[in-house]
Amino acid sequence: MLLKNKKVAIIGGGPAGLTLARLLQLHAVDVQVFERDLNQDARVQGSPLDLHEDSGLKALQHAGLIEQFKQHFMPKADRKKIMNAQAEVFLSDHDDLLERKFGDPDFRPEIDRGALRKILLDSLLPDTVQWNHQFISMQKQANGWRLHFKNNTTFYADLVIAADGANSKVRPYLTDIRAFYSGITMLEGYISNIKQTAPQIDQLLNGGKIMAFGHQKNLLMGQKADDEIGFYASFKAEESWSTAHQAIFLDRIKTKQWFKCFYSEWDAIWDNLFEHASLPLIPRPIYCMPLDQTWRTQANLTLIGDAAHLMPPFAGEGVNVAMLDALNLSEYLSSDHFSTLQQAIGSYEQEMRPRAAKMAEYSLANGERMHAINALQNMLNFFQSH
Ligand SMILES: Cc1cc2nc3c(=O)[nH]c(=O)nc-3n(C[C@H](O)[C@H](O)[C@H](O)COP(=O)(O)OP(=O)(O)OC[C@H]3O[C@@H](n4cnc5c(N)ncnc54)[C@H](O)[C@@H]3O)c2cc1C
Structure with a gap:
């Protein structure tokens, strides 16, 4: 060998x-x-x-x-809702009767x-x-x-x-x-104790994922283990955006103002994310080789x-x-x-x-x-x- x-x-x-x-x-x-x-x-x-x-x-x-994976993955965390900025659901597979199983090429279990x-x-x-x-x-x-x-x-x-x-x-x-900059920046946040802190978001998520699209911006979120969720605001921005804006996301009031202003067309239910996320939020410019x-x-x-x-x-x-x-x-x-x-x-x-x-x-x-x-x-x- x-x-x-x-x-x-x-x-x-x-x-x-x-x-x-x-x-x-x-x-x-x-x-x-x-x-x-x-x-x-x-x-x-x-x-x-x-x-x-x-x-x-x-x-x-x-x-x-694989057996250890089966013991620790998050069943149903792959279930998703596709929504718009007004929080209307356009597609959901939460009620699908078809239970995806290991071995099915379309099954993408989350961990x-x-x-x-x-x-x-x-x-x-x-x-x-x-x-x-x-x-x-x-x-x-x-x-x-x-x-x-x-x-x-x-x-x-x-x-x-x-x-x-x-x-x-x-x-x-x-x-x-x-690597080159892809033109897209994601702003990363987490909310712990979600059931208590942001029950409306928790109910919408229902243990799965949400992808919301509107006005060339996205909100993407998903269940993490232990009553915690992770979310991303994702949008096109200059490469220098993260450096120029990162100080905003140390401060609660400025963070909320930023969201209200930058996502001005979006429903107030999404405000919960920026009200309850642990600070700082982390800007992540997205690169590609x-x-x-x-x-x-x-x-x-x-x-x-x-x-x-x-x-x-x-x-x-x-x-x-x-x-x-x-x-x-x-x-x-x-x-x-x-x-x-x-x-x-x-x-x-x-x-x-x-x-x-x-x-x-x-x-x-x-x-x-x-x-x-x-x-x-x-x-x-x-x-x-x-
Ligand atoms: C916002 C975002 C969301 C993503 N979502 C997904 C997704 O949903 N699905 C998906 O498949 N991928 C996703 N990715 C990509 C995914 O995270 C990576 O492709 C994956 O983690 C790559 O694994 P890796 O082991 O190569 O690198 P990493 O996971 O980055 O691991 C690198 C390791 O090296 C260590 N390290 C770094 N520098 C040093 C050093 N100098 N000395 C010693 N150790 C060091 C780090 O601490 C780390 O433990 C996402 C990425 C981002 C940025």
Whole structure:
């Protein structure tokens, strides 16, 4: 096996990095994950993730973790309502009698990010993850790399795999191609104790998701675990919008005024989101890697997940592509078909780039559809045809 007696370092303990670590350990590979979070109790931010049969769920199946997933996913959190700015419901699958099941290609079960991280962490050998290890830099040493972390420790690895997400600090060692701004910014918020604080929103959500469209703006929200919801206001804006506006979202009164003014055509029921969300709200400008990116394969370094192919979240594909990268890379690295690591990595990269580009293109197009003047009709057509 190509990785026999080799040390593998994965930078980043997100879904991509942890899935890869688990899959490599199933092949008895000596692997360490270096994660900047202080410890495993650090809160994982972000909306729940829907895993797809032919990618995210497939990776979990190969990792032997599908039963754990079934115990921790959020049944019915995939149910959705498509609404307009006046909070009228145009499409809802909450009363569908058809119960989607695992194995059905259209079933996209949702899981909280924290729950997914815990399933993956619990599957790893003790001390696989080195917490509080923020990657800073690396330099070539022998046939591998000497890694340097913010806590002043260093580590030697024969093979480095960058899984450190959108702003990867490892990626520049492979390519200087950078992400471009998609033209869309999302403002992220959370409300805990939703049943008490915002019962109207809780009733509308009914444990599922809402996508509301109007006037080229969106409100997207969904149930998280434990009586909490996450939501996004999503709209077209200049790239500099986030920096220019972030101070507003530290302050309750200014936040509410901003919503009233910017979403002036929207019904007052949505005010509840901005009245009760924990502050600050977080502006997230949405970026995408160029679809035609390529680089020269190296023998001791590669990329997976957002570090490789950041894409807008408008098709719910990011984590699924990331977990499929982990599965495919683990198979290339443990295959007997290659005589060198460089060949195995090159084959993975040639398979990964077009697969990810296809999903990124689809996500960009969906972003346009969701922020068009006729977004509501676009999305009704989309969901009715599926
Ligand atoms: C607003 C928004 C909504 C989204 N919604 C969805 C959705 O509904 N469905 C979906 O599929 N995808 C969604 N995505 C995309 C999804 O979050 C990513 O595609 C997915 O998390 C990628 O996984 P990853 O493991 O590659 O990266 P990440 O999840 O970003 O994990 C990277 C890890 O690396 C660590 N790290 C970063 N830098 C360093 C460093 N220097 N040293 C050490 N560790 C480091 C981080 O702490 C983190 O744990 C959304 C993204 C955004 C921005």
